[in-house]
Amino acid sequence: MGTVAASRLQFGAFELDLATGELRRSGSVVRLPPQPLKVLALLAGRPGALVTREELRAHLWGEETFVDFDRGLNFCVNQVRAALGDDADSPRFVETLPRRGYRFIAPVTGLPGPAASPGIVLPAPPETPAEPPSVPSPPRRVWPITIAAVAIGLVLTSAYLERPPSAPGAPVAHRMLVVLPFANLTGDPEEEFLSDGVTEELTTQLAGLPREQLGIIARTSAMKYKGTKAAVDQIGRELGVDYVLEGSVRRGSDRLRITAQLIDARTQAHLWAENYERELRDVLALEREVTSAIAGEIRLQLTPQQRQRLSDVRPVDVEAHEMYLRGRHLWNKRSPPALQQAIELFSEAAAKDPRYALPHAGLADCYVLLHQHGLLTPAASFPRAREEAQAALDLDPTLAEPLASRANARFLFEWDWAGAERDFLRSIELNPSQATAHQWYAELLTATGRTEAALSEVARARELDPLSLIVRTASGRPFYYARRPDEAIARFRSAVEMDPSFLVAHALLGRALEAKGRHADALAEIEQALVLGPEEPTTVAEHCAVLARLGRRPEAL
Incomplete structure (x- = not known):
């Protein structure tokens, strides 16, 4: 050629x-x-x-x-x-x-x-x-x-x-930033939800800045550094970021104090630092002030609409916001009991402040995960996820996360793949740094036979969430369904090496090995998955199939 x-x-x-x-x-x-x-x-x-x-x-x-x-x-x-x-x-x-x-x-x-x-x-x-x-x-x-x-x-x-800062009007290079877990200075472990919540909300706010100029590392990877003493330059190398935002949170009666500082990950130079103190009801406005200050410090070029969004914030009911943060703290644990408790808190927050969109977004996320954990049938989970996602969007059409949840419901339950794709693309447009949205969209692309596009989305998810076990495992799926077992095996094995106790990675590695014809190796991985989750029905069925292929039919039966 x-x-x-x-x-x-x-x-x-x-x-x-x-x-x-x-x-x-x-x-x-x-x-x-x-x-x-x-x-x-x-x-x-x-x-x-x-x-x-x-x-x-x-x-x-x-x-x-x-x-x-x-x-x-x-x-x-x-x-x-x-x-x-x-x-x-x-x-x-x-x-x-x-x-x-x-x-x-x-x-x-x-x-x-x-x-x-x-x-x-x-x-x-x-x-x-x-x-x-x-x-x-x-x-x-x-x-x-x-x-x-x-x-x-x-x-x-x-x-x-070593290039100089961009001149006004010049194109701005794409850079990466991570929001490290903010420290809880209250000394009370029960207040951990607040510092983690501020960290997550700042991550979301920053992710809404121009995607062609700034990418934000996902919360999952950032939280790996909670409680560690890793140096800023080490974090920069491990996550591939240019900037690190770190800080602390302290609450007293009805006021909140946040300290934040922006650091150049390569030189460890402190570029900006500020202390903020506001009433708790103005916490969302405070977080957007921090976002706006960082955008100015690293010279992002914001559109008038983006500037307006950063300044257009209504006060939130203090109790409803605290319920939401506690619910999100539980949701991030991903365990079945924590998800059930999160649903209760999100529901209370939505009832306490009917104009507050985020609790509905949290409920949508909960119902999606309850299906993924096998705790609810698709018919019980996805309609509720779609209903709550729509409620959130009716209150705030600029939210990206409920669009991704609605897209998942359209994709996996309603089989409205065209509608799901529109929702995924709009969600990613609103918040390009959602690693989960890129990962879910990759699954839709895989299902519709667009392997190369799926691999591109998975690569983007891995860039945004490089330490995520879920994303690393998902990176093998497009290869597996495209009948490219060697490449799938390499990626699933990488996930197993990252966490040998992760059932899903062992099960998928076993399936890829079976597709390659390596039945004995496949059996070893699937049996390890059964040790980790003996009641998982798909893995039990796969175990029987491999035994049969190895000529061990009595055991399979």
Whole structure:
């Protein structure tokens, strides 16, 4: 296949704009440093063709470069794969040809674009075949000390990390932020729901900021650091974030005091800090003040509608808000008893303040989970989830979470897949940092046979919630249902390694191994799942089927 001559290249859910030098996924800018971006442009511009390591060296560092460039090139390719959610062992986009180079294996479509000076210039493909002659390559000259590595590091990172702040009106690069669990300074464990609630609500508020400029790590991954003493730079590396927001909460009588500070994850420099004290009834306004201050500090470009939303907050009944926070604290535990208690608290909060939308959103989430835990039938859970989601949206149409719950009901119970997709897309538009919405949408895409789009959504969910066991397990489902068992096995095994006590990961790994024909290995995983959950009916049935395939019919019966 030859060079794709176009200013924009589309592959899967991604679009690479050569004029602006931007990679986008489903409309959102994906952060990628300049040198890896050049590698991607060169590979995607020649889909199906071998691009040799020598060509890449010449294009990125020049023909006369004598440093050992292998480390720099490997870094670039790894960055490209991370941005695309790709895997070197089972690639969907970039294939490695050992000791030769790389090949872009996904279909690429050229899209028209406005005439502009290109930000990335693609070299012409070689006139001679790219196959290197089968003679030994001359030895490379290697510098005797680490100056080479330092030079490569500077080339790769200086323009990206040390660039000055964007000028007014200039495009703002996509960055990532995590809200760490706010500390409870009351000393009372019973008040933990309040600090956790403020953390979650700030996460939600920040997630409503422009998605092409700022991504927010999900609560699940952020809460892994609760009570730890991990350094900010370590958290930055583990979560892939640019900024860390941390703080504390203290309540006294009818007032709330919040301290918050924003830290650069790379330099650990404190960029902004502020103390707030308000009446409890104004807590939502306080949280939006914090959000607005952070948006200004990191120079996000807000639309008038977004600015209006941050300032348009009504006071909330103090008791209703406390009931909601206690309910959400229980919901996050995900256990059946906690979910039942959460339903009681959400119901009381909705009755206490009939104009308060969030308790209805919480009820919708509860009914979805009660079905997933097998505690309610679909007929008992999904209509209630849809009813509560609609009640929340009637009170506040800007809420993203109830849209995702309603979409799930439409998808799994009503079989209204077109309506479910509209709800998922609108939910993600309102809050692009909902890892769960991306994960659920991926399941819909999988069910409708759109594997590549599903993989893109799962990759986005993993970026937003990198420490989530649920999301990691879900990343194997599109491969399993697309009859790609090797790739499914790799992802399910990764989830098992993350938490060997997770029943679902063992069960799904067993199914993938069975699909591969590895019945003995499948039996071992399914039996481990049965140890963890002996009453789970699907796993019991799978166990019987594998025994039968192994010729152990009496045991299966």
